[in-house]
Amino acid sequence: xxxxxxxxKGDRLHLRFVVSAVAVVLALVLPLLIGNDFYLDGLILxxxxxxxxxxxxxxxxxxxxxxxxxxAFFGIGAYTSTLLLLRFGLTPWAGMLVGGMLASCxxxxxxxxCFRLRSHYFALATLAFxxxxxxxxxxxxxxxxxxxxxxLPIQPSFYLFSFSSKLPxxxxxxxxxxxxxxxxxxxQQSRLGYFLLAFRENEDAARALGVRTGRVRLIAMxxxxxxxxxxxxxxxxxxVFIDPSSVIRIxxxxxxxxxxxxxxxxxxxxxxxxxxxxxxxxxxxxxxxxTALPGLHMIVYGIILVLVLLYMPQGISTKLKEKVPLLTKxxxx
Amino acid sequence: MDHTLIxxxxxxxxxxxxxxxxxxxxxxxxxxxxxVVNFAHGEFFMLGMYLTYWLFHxxxxxxxxxxxxxxxxxxxxxxxxxxxxxxxxxxxSVLAQIFITVGLSTIIQNTVLLFxxxxxxxxxxxxxxxxxxxxxxxxxxxxxxMVNPSRLIAFSLAICLSAAFYLFLRFSYTGKIIRATSQxxxxxxxxxxxxxxxxxxxxxxxxxxxxxxxxxxxxxxxxHPFVGFDLVLxxxxxxxxxxxxxxxxxxxxxxxxxxVEVFSSYWLGQENKQVIYFLVFIAVLVLRPSGLFxxxxxxxxxxxxxxx
Numbered sequence: 001x002x003x004x005x006x007x008x009k010g011d012r013l014h015l016r017f018v019v020s021a022v023a024v025v026l027a028l029v030l031p032l033l034i035g036n037d038f039y040l041d042g043l044i045l046x047x048x049x050x051x052x053x054x055x056x057x058x059x060x061x062x063x064x065x066x067x068x069x070x071x072a073f074f075g076i077g078a079y080t081s082t083l084l085l086l087r088f089g090l091t092p093w094a095g096m097l098v099g100g101m102l103a104s105c106x107x108x109x110x111x112x113x114c115f116r117l118r119s120h121y122f123a124l125a126t127l128a129f130x131x132x133x134x135x136x137x138x139x140x141x142x143x144x145x146x147x148x149x150x151x152l153p154i155q156p157s158f159y160l161f162s163f164s165s166k167l168p169x170x171x172x173x174x175x176x177x178x179x180x181x182x183x184x185x186x187x188q189q190s191r192l193g194y195f196l197l198a199f200r201e202n203e204d205a206a207r208a209l210g211v212r213t214g215r216v217r218l219i220a221m222x223x224x225x226x227x228x229x230x231x232x233x234x235x236x237x238x239x240v241f242i243d244p245s246s247v248i249r250i251x252x253x254x255x256x257x258x259x260x261x262x263x264x265x266x267x268x269x270x271x272x273x274x275x276x277x278x279x280x281x282x283x284x285x286x287x288x289x290x291t292a293l294p295g296l297h298m299i300v301y302g303i304i305l306v307l308v309l310l311y312m313p314q315g316i317s318t319k320l321k322e323k324v325p326l327l328t329k330x331x332x333x
Numbered sequence: 334m335d336h337t338l339i340x341x342x343x344x345x346x347x348x349x350x351x352x353x354x355x356x357x358x359x360x361x362x363x364x365x366x367x368x369v370v371n372f373a374h375g376e377f378f379m380l381g382m383y384l385t386y387w388l389f390h391x392x393x394x395x396x397x398x399x400x401x402x403x404x405x406x407x408x409x410x411x412x413x414x415x416x417x418x419x420x421x422x423x424x425x426s427v428l429a430q431i432f433i434t435v436g437l438s439t440i441i442q443n444t445v446l447l448f449x450x451x452x453x454x455x456x457x458x459x460x461x462x463x464x465x466x467x468x469x470x471x472x473x474x475x476x477x478x479m480v481n482p483s484r485l486i487a488f489s490l491a492i493c494l495s496a497a498f499y500l501f502l503r504f505s506y507t508g509k510i511i512r513a514t515s516q517x518x519x520x521x522x523x524x525x526x527x528x529x530x531x532x533x534x535x536x537x538x539x540x541x542x543x544x545x546x547x548x549x550x551x552x553x554x555x556x557h558p559f560v561g562f563d564l565v566l567x568x569x570x571x572x573x574x575x576x577x578x579x580x581x582x583x584x585x586x587x588x589x590x591x592x593v594e595v596f597s598s599y600w601l602g603q604e605n606k607q608v609i610y611f612l613v614f615i616a617v618l619v620l621r622p623s624g625l626f627x628x629x630x631x632x633x634x635x636x637x638x639x640x641x
Contacts, residue, residue: 066428113619119427120370124569125618128611131566135611139604250562254435261432294451295443295558302439309429309436310421 024178031170040166044238046279047173048231053259053271054180055227060257061266062187063220064200066119068253069110069126072133073103073225075248077232079137082150082242085160092161096233100226107225111218118203130250137244149243152236161237169238176234177272180227184268187223196220251298258301262308264315273317278304337476342595344478350591351488354584355495356546356564357571359539365578366515366535369419369430373438375565377540380441381407381547382556383449389456389551396456396551397486403548404541411540415533423532438561446558455555458483483552490549495584498542502580511535515578543568566607567594570614576624586625 034040052074060066080102081095090098114125137144144150156164163169187193195216198206207213236242259278264270278301285297312319360374381403388399414437422433464479502508514521514531522528547556554560571590575582590610598606617624 060428064427066431068431113615117618117622120364120431121618121622123427123431124370124573125615127569128566128614128618132608132611132615135605135608254439257432257435261428265428293447295446298439298443299447302436302443305436306418306433306440309433313425313429 027174028171031167031174037166040170042279042283044166044169044173045283046275047170047177048234048238049256049259049279050272050275051173051176051180051234052228052231053256053263053275054177054184054268055224055231056253056256057260057265057267057271058184058187058227059220059224061260061270062184062193062196062200063217064196065217065220066123066257067126067224068123068250068257069128069130069133070224070228070256071248071250071252072130073107073228074232074235074252075133075137075244076103076106077229078236078242078247079144079150079232080229081233082152082236083143085152086150091159092233092237093159096161096230099233100229103229103232104222104226107221108218111221115214115217127250127253130248130253134244134248134250137248144244147243147245149241149246152240152242154240161233162240173234176230181268181272183223183227188268192216192219255301258305262304262315264317264319267315267317270315270317273320274315277316336473337478340473340475341478342599343592344480345484346592346595347588348480348484348488348591349595350588351491351495352546352550352587353567353571353591354587355491355549356543357568357575357583357587358495358498358580359542360565360568361572361575361578361580361583362511362542363536363539364572365580366511367419367423367532369423369536370434371539372431372434372565373414373441373561374434374539374543374568375561375563376438376441377407377410377561378543378547378564378568379445379556379558379561380410381544382551382554382560383445384544385548385551386454386456386556390454396458396548397490400545400548403544407541407544408537410544411537412533414540415536419536420529420532438565442558442561449558451557451559453555453557456552458552481553487549487553491546494542494545498538499580499584507534567610570610572624573614573622574617574624576626579624579626582624582626 031040031043034043052070056067056070077096077099080099081090081092084090084095084098085092110126110129114122117125138147140146152162153160154162156162187196195206195211195213198209198211199213199216203213232247235247239246259274260271261274262277263272263274281300282297285300289296308315356374356378359377360371363369363371363374384403384406385396385399388394388402389396394402418433418437422429460482462482464481465485466477466479468475468477502512510521510526511531511534513524514526514528514535518528521531567590571587572583574590575584575586590613593610593613594606597609601609
């Protein structure tokens, strides 16, 4: 094996491909070997939250626009597909796309309305938007069923996006996770990625150099809200029950941001690593404590978030790269 | 709608708004001076409520009297919070600044939930249960108007405290230093002002003001671990409407939001009232992010960028 400093670009690409292929194959085979619903449930949650966190990261990490209203997009996705299914019998696969498109329209409008707002002001506006969506979902009972929520039909069939075993959910979740990783990677490597970075670091300078900052941030907004809504539908189909407090409450936004920040905001794998770290902690705490100590897992979340922000604000994935030079050699082109 | 009802709602709204005003002054001050948006602000309001509640519950201390214990206790909490959470993130990214206080808020809320459970707790004061009746005022076409004494006391104290704090900022030497730091951090630094000390003081005082508001509201509202979240949202609306950083703006818009809340909950029902002030909030953010009394937006943006 060659010493590290002699690795060429060709080797790097080759290594990168091999590592990714191994990871994907592992992710494909592992669920078959597990065969235990408890662990499979954990995997599904990791895939779902990883995708959702990566979607949040497209806006907050790449464009630097910190949203506290991503719970609204998740909720729009969950409610759109579920209502279309319950009222019109539309397959959730189509409902998922409709929900995604609806959420991106809403995201587009929100982006246009908030076009002047930056930093704290954008976070506050999105926070208010998320809360309004929540209140509307709770009070518009004739449409959403209010706080009683909506139950989805449980008849295993591909058409209904409903399965008796957990395995299909694992693979669907994995598919979305790989898709969003691919999208994030493509963004990072593309002109759009550089435009977003320029916009994030210095809007005026970016604009002076001819970056159409308004359009760039809207693209990020649309992509991010679309993907979040898709995960809303996925959640609804997996949990077979939704209510405003499980799919639109503000804690979802906090949690999704937390995963991305702890993993490493503005990186491709950071949000996924965050989900891989937090979901097992959550499950373990729930299994150990049950409901004896309410809120304990949120305290742990809060403490980890604060510690990461204080001691490694770039997140764990960046720290890992620093500590393990081989990773840098492979992943930094 | 008859006059009596309008007057009645107006009075209730203003009385409520006084507390919002006191709670929001701290938030706007911390933003104005330190450029930190404190998402955990409502948690200190909640802690003020709990402290007052426990003092009443265990020692039968009158809630208005217990403010004397509340002030130093909450000041201390503010100082510790500043050193542990806020100071290390000054000058770091917006993301870090936002989420350090979001994390803090999560920790406080859930710790309180863990120790004191999710029960709603409230107190009732023997001397302030019967509504006071004013009027009738035939000249204005207004019948009798009822006023809840706890609300009246809370409002009066809140307004007095707000006024005292305003005078402190306006005329005392420390107050002038705080305002100077808020107007131009670098210039203040060049004039030999100890910025760290001012930040520390500002943060702790901001926390004390909101804790006090919590103590004053306890005889009216019940306390539970998540009460701070509802309140911090209202306080954000107040602060943004008044202009982030403007103390006078916070007081006036606190009163406005109080009135808006009472009227919209009368017309649209308790559960929909929040929609109205969030729409006000988004409208203000979009149309005039500097608020009614804030600096011009360009100036504000420049200042934020200078700090970043």
